[in-house]
Amino acid sequence: MKEITTLLLPRYLSFKNAGISQDGGNRRVRLLLFTVIGILFWTGVFIAFYRVLTYFRGIEEFGDILAHKLLSMVIMTIFSLLVFSGIVASLSKLYLSRDLILVHSLPAARGSIFMARWLESTIDSSWMALFFSMPVFLSYGIVYKAGAFYYLTAGMTMVSLCLIASAVSVFLVLITAFILPAGRIRSLFVLLGLIFVVALIVAFRLMRPERLVNPESFASLILYLKEMGTTGSPLLPTTWAFDCLSAALANLKGKALFNLSLCWSCTGALSYIIGWTADLVYFGGYTKAQTSSARLLVHKIAVSSHRRRLFGMIPRPLRALVVKEVRTFFRDQTQWTQLFLIAALIVVYLYNFSVLPVEQAKIRTVYIQNIFSFLNMGLAAFVLTAIAARFVYPAVSCEGEAFWIIRAAPVELRQFLWVKLFVYYVPLLILVELLIVISNILLQVTPFMMVLSVVTIFLVTPGIIALGIGLGAAYPDFHAENSSQSVTSFGGLFFMLISAAFIASVIILEAGPVYQFFMADIQGRRLSNLQLGWLVISFVIVLMICALAVILPMRLGERRLGN
């Protein structure tokens, strides 16, 4: 045990010393920002659940069934998230971390190394789920007027659930890493991404949320109620956790303690099983993971004459930067998982528009279609911000320790940053324009709204990308083990806040005059001179904001990176 705590010591000390490191000031600001956002989110979850549960309690008999169904769904969702994040965390902690070579060179038992890494990955993958599930259980406790026994039980159940999920994840990772051929460990991320995307799309399709607005689709209320009252399999830890919490809420101490012991005995048994499995397969899998990773696609892509002509227009040093950027991006298999997730996000996004029951709305269809189209612009821009936060913001930090090559090369930092902007701008502009055009076609909006959406996105996209590149350059982290995580840094959060403010300002500036124009069109009248002036001024300001959103962050990034 002492060995395990000693192995965990560097992590604890790094965390403790972070405040006195050179980055201490930045960290404090980041911590403050995270705390504020965390508290806001936490409070939001609490208010939402408290209101829903209070409403449910007001419904005779059926309300309790709904509240319990919600609890079981919450537990199931948390458990699934814990398993997925546990797989990612344990894969990284056990096989890919940079410090593994040092750790394995230490005179520590392999079993202790494994246990320490497992505990670390459990904490990494669970703390957030644990923290944000608190307001849910708190609201249940308050609404059902539960006593201290419930809160104690809820805490112990959640800790046990985290350990079970993490043990299941690590078991899957241990076996997969052992089976996979050497050099394919990193491909596991790709496999995971694919599985997750398929599961997400299938689950979404099975849920068919559009039925909720169509009461006629429910054949029988009794059948529906019966379905709602069904509990999960008695062999699943989520069922024990649910039974434990619902019993504790009803102050049935015997039943609650029985289910709690089921949870903890399962935790104990799984800990033993993974320890035993690790003894057999961990070191073998780890050894294989140390060989260089094999390329998933090794064939050379022939450069077509079109592409050669296209790239031929760019000066050679800049072309070299573009080619390097594209190659390094696509050869990093960890990026693929994210690409799959984005693909799933887009499928779900467009699917939502295809099933939107606009014709059933009581308000005039043309009106609501165009309102949706207007909101869609903002939504698409926020989707772009999320994608940019994951790919564009870390683009400069992705250079990592190899950034010296750029600094030593006869290339201006300005050129380097503009190449980055260009590389991300083209595909992302195509992606967002496609999103906008397809969703507008599905909504059957007026030609005016179609043109407005396409033009607005065309103007906003360079600003969002430039904010990502510029702020990424202003707050780079070349030493990060995983540069994509830099989005959770102060600069990353700053980027998301500024980007959201930028999109909101454009949408707000356009909303007023567009509404006037639209209503005039519907009512078949002409715009007054005042309204016309308002329209022109608003769009000029939008143009200016979009231009500033490109120029200012790029200049800031260049200046800060140069220093």
Added chain:
Amino acid sequence: MIELVNLTKRYGRTLAVDHLNLTVEKGELFGFIGPNGAGKTTTLRMMAGILGATEGTIAIAGIDVAEYPEKAKKIIGFIPDRPFLYEKLTGMEFMGFIGALYGVAEEDFPVRAEELLQRFSLYDWGDHLIESYSHGMKQRLIIASALLHDPEIIIVDEPMVGLDPAGIRMVKNIFRGLADNGVTIFMSTHTLEIAADLCDRIGIIHRGRMIALGTTGDLRGTARLNEGDLEEVFLRLTGSGEETL
């Protein structure tokens, strides 16, 4: 060829390089030695245009590095102490990338790159991703890429780290040959035998200041030693020997 005038670098309150003045002639192989934290790497990085100076000027072949960094970098080959590279590129792709950045003519590139990869025993690895290279192979690739554009000046920080004995001998021969052909080499090293064997002149930097400059014989004189090798001279001048005793 290289001229440092009052070169100074401060990191907050720490004075890393303190009013350094130095001239290195064309075709000279200059050794730059000093204890850990003396300011060697900082000086080299300022010369390569990677770091900005707090005070003073650097002229490379008459080009002010602060004023025309890109122009100066075109004629410099910089070799850092740690071989950080783009792991997801192949060796040949990396050479192509560097060739394009430094303006190596497209028609000359294949022959030049192949010749360098062969010279550094990397030709068979040219199509492998850099992430599969050993430390020494990465170091050799960096040196090969730094020579791709026929630099007039090579700035090199600890060139022998991670190289095997054959690699060390190869690099020594290459550097000597380049210097004989008029290339100026500014080399920082901790390996004093290499500095003594290879360099025309040696500068010793301590706490950011140049405390001795000249041939091994000159340095011996500065240290007031009648005999002894560079190691003894170094220990005497920097006081490191007394500290260890």
